[in-house]
Amino acid sequence: HIGETGWASTSNELYGNQGARSTDEYKAGIYYKHMREWTNSKGISCFYFEAFDEQWKDAGNPLGSENHFGLISL
Structure with a gap:
């Protein structure tokens, strides 16, 4: 069982010291497809x-990744 996976579509920070940035909708779709397969x-x-972005999760940082993990942008 994988408890949780995803990739933010917007982020103003890196994941880790030399990590990746957020993804775009195309790459997120490919990621989801390959994970499901x-x-x-x-x-x-x-x-x-x-399922949905949650803009209120980090209201003080609207471009932070925590607000943008949804498959559907609000």
Whole structure:
């Protein structure tokens, strides 16, 4: 079981010291597709984080990644 996976579509910071930035909608779609194919082939359950963006999660930083993990942008 994978408890949570996802990739923010907007972020004003890096993930780690030399990490990646946020993704665009195309790459997020490819990531989701490959994760579903892999988990289905292995019989692994996976929770994709999350259905909708939540702008209120980090209201003090509107461009922070925590607000932009949704599959659907609000």
